[in-house]
Every structure is written in structure tokens, then in C-alpha cells.
Amino acid sequence: MALKSFRGGVRPAGGKELTRGKPIQFYLPKGDLVFPLSQHTGKPAIPVVKKGDPVLAGQVIAKADGYNSANIISSGSGKVKAIEARMTTAGVVDRCIVIENDGQFTLAEGIGTPCNYQDLTDKEIIQKIMDAGVIGLGQGVTGVPTHVKLTPAHPEDIDYFIANGSECEPYITCDEQLMAEKPEWVVGGLKIALRLFPEAKGVIAIEADKKDAIEAISSEIKGNGRIEVMPLKVKYPQGSERNLVHAVTGRKMASDDTPENLGCVINNVTTLAAVYHAVCMNEPLMEKGFTVTGDAVANPGNFMVKLGTNLRELLEAAGGLKAEPKKVIIGGPMMGMAITNLDRPVAKPYNALICLTEDPVEKADGQLTHCIRCGRCARACPVGLVPQMLAFYAERKDYDRYIKLHGLDCLGCGACTYICPAKRPLMQLFKLTKGTIAHNEAVQAAKNAEKEAATV
């Protein structure tokens, strides 16, 4: 049977071979730990510690502000050094809690004691996940708190619970390695989730080239009638929500729709591992899988790293640099962010640090030509847009036409930009245009509100 997938997409070459199969190293940082208060969607968390307070590993240092927010947990022990504005991973200056690490990692009381989830009620399970500060840990700039995803309006309508192990970005292998080494974590998390959705079938979707991961998970789920492993075609962006839902269920999700409406809940495999730790081990979210790779890194590898660890320190743990990098990317090379310096912490939604000695974008800029209308972008677009036409109108600032051609449906996956032989900076143009449209709309809305206020 042909492997399931979606229409369009690209096959970015390699990068994964640098770290594929390399065992996970558990790294304990020595330096200060930095926790941005905003690592999730929703409002920033509210600090519950003050400067000078002693903290233990696993202790809540900032409380969620509302249901769509998430707790921040200290991953080490020591004392609060400062609560101040610092550069976050995303390159924004934001409030962070800085903890002076005593290197002991002394656990707070009750952390790490096993617990059988069968003895808990659904409500208790959700509460535990909420307390543990678990958010979507897959690739993404913002993570939705997991307890929100696990409590849709109609849980009885959910018939697919999808564990996203596709990891379609080049270079990154931490999810793959996690599934291969710790399948019990992922499957454990999935079993807990399936408790919450009695009608749902569990599907662990993994790209077909991750053979070790598929094998490990398959043997872990043996005998469980509710869970299956589904190998998917190796194609980017296989892991995007809409494409994943289509590949697994055949259902087509529109841009303004949610997976819940189509009977699906999707969680990354790393998130499920965190759910397993939160519920069965009483361990809140303190560490996550992270790949440090790139041709400038001496010893590329997969890590289980404490949140808040300084990227520079982590890079040293991977043998440091063997060559001068020209570009450093946090996250995957397709959707990640190029960063200016390494003095940033590991935050929840990021899963890789890539140091490259060559900058392919710089090279591409030298090969820029006019669009030759070859249509490769339209064939690559996973949501069926025509980037060539969108770019035409975006360049001319014709926002009405841009919207009419469904330009706002763009996922931002960058497949069009990757494949473009003329090296047009399409993705950049779309990001700019979408931002401008959103800004214009906000300005217009504010004006309307003002007018209304004036007439009343």
C-alpha cells in the first residue's frame, strides 16, 4: 500500500544524517537558568517568587494567568537571581526569571513519585497536566497549552488522537531518537490521552524513514488494539496540522477550521512524553528533547536538556564549534529563526540549534532572477495556493487581491521558497504582507471603535 501523505510539499535534502541514531545525552547545565514568562500562547505567566528566594527543581516559579496560559517550572535548584528583561529565545526582550544554579538539582517534595493514572479521574489528569506547565513542544513559535488541547468542547466527537512523530524538518532528530529510545514515554502519554477520549483511536504518525522509531513504537504498542503506528511519506511539511489530519484520516481541514471539528486531536510525541512524566511520574515539564547540529558543530547530537539552559553552554556540551558559523538557526531550517547571538535560553517550544558554516540564503540572493513562472511553487504548496500570483500582488501591495487569492491561508511552511529556481524570497514577502494586512485591520478596527464611541 502506498504511504499516506498530502498533495504538494518538497523533499529538502538531508541534514538528519548528522545526528540520526545518536543516543540522547542527558545534560545538566552549570550556568544560570533563564525562564521567559511568555513561552506559550495566551498571557504571560505571573511570577510567584521574588529575588533572593530559594527554589527547588520542579517548583512552580510563575503561575498561569488564565486558562490559556501555562505554569513555568524551575528546572534546577538554587535561588532567584533576578526577575528582569532579557533576550528570549525568539529574539524579543521580555521579562524572565533568572535562577542562580547551585548545580545540585535538588527536587522539590513529591516530584518523581510514580502514580497510576488508572486511579485518577479525568479531571485530576487534566489538572496534573495543567500544573506541570505542559504545552505543545513540537516545532512552533508559540505553543498551545496541552490541557487546552485535551479539553475540546465535544470530547465524545473525537475519533482520532494523533501523535505527531513526523518530524519533517531537515536536521532535527530529537523526536525520532526519543521514540526509538523511550517508546514507553510516548505510548504512555498516548494511553493517558486516550483515557480522556474513549471514542478515539490512537495513531502514531511517523515518517517512513525513521525505521528505529517505528520499530520501537510498534513493539511497545503490541497487543494494544486502540493504538496503531502509521508510517507516512517522507515529505515536508508532513507534520503541519492540516496535512497530518489529511494523511491520517483523509479529511480535509480548511484554513479556518480546527482539528477538533474534524474529530482529531494532535499532539507532538515529545508533548506526550511530557504528559506521561506529569501524570505517571509527578514530574512537571523541566526538560525536553533538543538537537544540536550543523556542519559547524564539532559533535552534533541529541540532548535531553533542562529548560532555561543557555544555548552557548549547550553548544559547548556538543563539543563546541569546529568552524566559524555564518548562520545560527533556532528550530528547523525551514521554519526556524536565524538568531544573532547564543546568549539565549532553551525555551519550551524550540527543539533544535543549527550552526551552519555556509548561509544558503546568502548564496540564493546571488542567484536571484525574475520569476520564470515555472509553477514549482504552486505544485509545492501544501494548501493549494499559487505563490507566484500571491507574490505578484504582494509585491504591488494589492492586498485585496492577495486576500481574494486566499493569501492568508498560507501556513508559512516555506516550501515554495525552498523550491523556487529563481530564488524569489516568497516566504518573507508573505510574512510581511500577512503582517501588514493584520496591522491594517487592527488600525481600521481601532478607528471604527473610536467612531462608535464618539457617536455614543
Added chain:
Amino acid sequence: MNGLLNVSSAPHIRSRLTTGKVMYDVILALLPASVFGVYLYGLHAFLILAASVVTAVLTEFVFDFLCHRPNTLSDGSAVVTGLLLGLSLPPTVPLYVPYLGALFAILFVKCLFGGLGQNVVNPALAGRCFLMISFSSAMSNFAVDGVSSATPLAVLNGGGTVDVLEMFLGFGGGVIGVSGAALLIGGLYLLLCGTITWHIPVTVIASFALAMGLGGEGGFHPLYLLAEVCGGGLLMAAFFMANDPVTSPVTVRGQAAYGIIVGLLAAVLRIYGSTADNVSYSILLCNLAVPLIDRVAIPKPFGLGDNKRKPKPKLPKAALALMVIALISGVALGAVNMVTAPAIEAQALAANAASYLAVLPGAEEVGYEDEVSAALESLDGTEFGRNTVNEAVVGTDASGNNVGCAINVTNSQAFDGTLSVSVGIAPDGTILGIAFTELNETPGKGMLCDEPAFKDQFAGINSSALVLGTDIDGVSGATVSSSSVVSAVNAALAFYNEFLK
């Protein structure tokens, strides 16, 4: 890590594919056909290709330089245009022809529209059509080493049969890039390495073959269809010209629609049209329709409306307007034709009468004779090959003596559709002369049939059937026209011998 880091918007990696690589792949794919053409036609063919490529490259370079634009030669598109143009020229043209063609293609069709990616129609094709119009005689002269031969397609149109395999391999004669096999190798290479997709070539060839099967002379006979597909540059057009990304639609649906229209239009022009360049014109016309096709063929975004009610598909206003205009002009043309048809017929009769006197020396008047008219009626539309006997009259001199009869015949397979000729035959069967009542052939070539040098060869021959090349020397470069005339005269002789002798 002391150096500054590069920061840019995602994605941070790019495919290896560049515009230059796409163009160089196309050049590589054209090499088999070029090498074969040079092998077949020798040094002059090579000089034509070289002149075309060099002119194309130089023109672009000079234009960029004079207009202070960045040098765009490295993208290789000028070389592709030059090579394609060169391959679509006959191997006999003087070297100023490819020079002018490439100059026109690059300067007027490409650079003035904004260069790579901005041109509206395919530069190589536009260049070729420019040359066809400007140097029609040189552009249709396929004689190599002084041996004049009709191209296989011309023979096919003339009702002859051709060796399809010979034609496919490229030994049948034609332009430099004549070898269908070599072009196909190049096209398959492009398909396999992913430089082009199958949509346009397959739809062009399939829709063309289907239309030729439905409307062509040979129906769905496989050999006939193969010959039509292999001839007239259709393969080159399907793989290299219709497929030019710049002037074809962006979306897959648009490309399929475009390919079908190109194929159909080429077939219609080949069946009904009078130009040998049917494929070129078909593609140029469709190039102009690409913006419209692009608008209609925008795909539905993934999942849009799948879980809700579907929006009604709408035909864009421009398409509707075009349809209405086409309908109105069609009706108007038809009406004008209906009104003027009787007048045209009367004029034709008068013209025929004059021609009868011209081909019957000494005749004072011509008239119908019962016997002759009865014979004509008994034909009841029977055709002599591809000829129709229209009329037969008997001429008498001042004293009422029979000086012979004149027969008017129409041949339907001339180069430009039909030609009609009146043939005067003496009572002893000797041809007295011929005169054209309808001749619309290529100026400077087919039209030379009307010159005494050709016409006068017929007078005085007493034979039951004439052979071109033996009894009659054809007009050089107008094989089809010449053979049509001979065929028409033979039909007149056959009619005479059967009924009037």
C-alpha cells in the same frame, strides 16, 4: 564565533535548482537534435545555429549594457532562445536570416517587455514567425545540395504517403531540428530529471492526435496520426516551445487546459488552415491567452468549503466577453459570405469564360455541347484523385469549326488550399494551353506557376498522363503547387480521354 551572524527570514535552506540550471538542462536536451541536424545538413546548419545563438546572446548583452541593467546572460535563457530559433529554421537559409530572427526575438519580444520572465509570447517562436512573414521563400526552401524535395508533411498534405520511421528519425527532410527521435530523447531527459512536467507535452500531443483523428484525412489510422505528430515541428513545439514556463500557465490545471487548446488549435489550423506553420501560430495565440487561463485555473485552496456549502464556479467576465465577441463576428462573417456568394460565383464564371478563350487559340466563342454536358453530368461529382471537374466547354472558331474543348478542374490539395485551372485540349488530344482561374499560392514560389516558364511547358504535349519532373519541370521551392497543377491537368486529360475522345 567572532564574525557577525547572518540573519534572514525562513526558510534557511534552498534547493539546488536555479533558473540557470533549468535553462542549461533545456540546452542539454536540445543537443541531440542540434548534433543530428548538423550531422545531417553539414557546416551550414552549424553556422545557422551558431549565428542564431551568438546573436541572441549578444543582443541581450548589448541591451543590458545600454540600458544599465544587470547582466542577465548567466541565466542561459538567451542561449535557449537562440538555439530553439536556429533549430526551427530550414538548413538552407542565408545567415542573415537567423541573425535577424534572433535579433527580433531577443530585442523586441523579450528585452523590450522586461527581459526574462516578462515576455508575453515565446521569443523563439515569435522570431520564427517574423522570419516566415519576412522571408517566406527562404523559410520554405528545404532544398539541400540543389535537390529540391517536399517536406514529408507537404507530401502528406498532397495526398502522398511517407515513411513514418524515416520521418521520425529525421531523414525525411525539414528544418534543422527535424529529428523527432532526437527531440524526444531531449524531452524525455527533461521529464526524467524533473525540469518539466508531463502536463503540457502530453496534452498537446494527445489533443492534437485526437483532433487529427476526428477531422483529418486519414482518420484514426495509426500511421497517419504518427506521421502528423512527427511532422511539422509538433514534437519540438510540445516539448520545448509550448512548454516554455514563462509563456505557459502556472498551475497544473491551467497547463493541462492550455496544452489541450494548443493541440486542438494546431490540428484545426492544419486541417483547414492554409499555413504550414500551424503549430507556431497555435502556440503564439495560446501564449496570449495565458493570463486568462491562469485566472480561470486558480486551484481551490486545500479544504476550502469541503465541510461547508460549495461556492458556485463562475466564468470570468473576460471569458464571457470573448465568447460573445467571437459569436457576433462569426455570425457577421457568415452573413456577409451568404450575401456575397452569388456575386462571387458569377464573377468566377465570367473569369472561367475568359480562361477558356485563352487556352483555345483561334476560338471565337465557347459553348456547351450536349454531349459534353451529358458526360459532365454523368460524373455526378466523381473526383479524379483530389480533383473535381467543374465545367467543360467546346470552342469554335469564326467559321464554326471545332478547335477543341476546354475543361476547368479544381485541385483541393494545393499548398494554400485549392487551385483551379482551365485546360485546353485539341480534338487530337494535344494540350493547347492552361490558364489559372484560381491560384492563391505563396508569392514568389507557388505563384510562379502562373508564369509562362511553367505554364507554357504544357502546350503541345499529347499524353494521357503527365509526370512532374519528366514531362514538366516543377517550380523550385513550390513542389506542392507544381504537383497540384500537374494533377489537375491529368484529371482534365483523364476526363477528356474517358468521355470526349
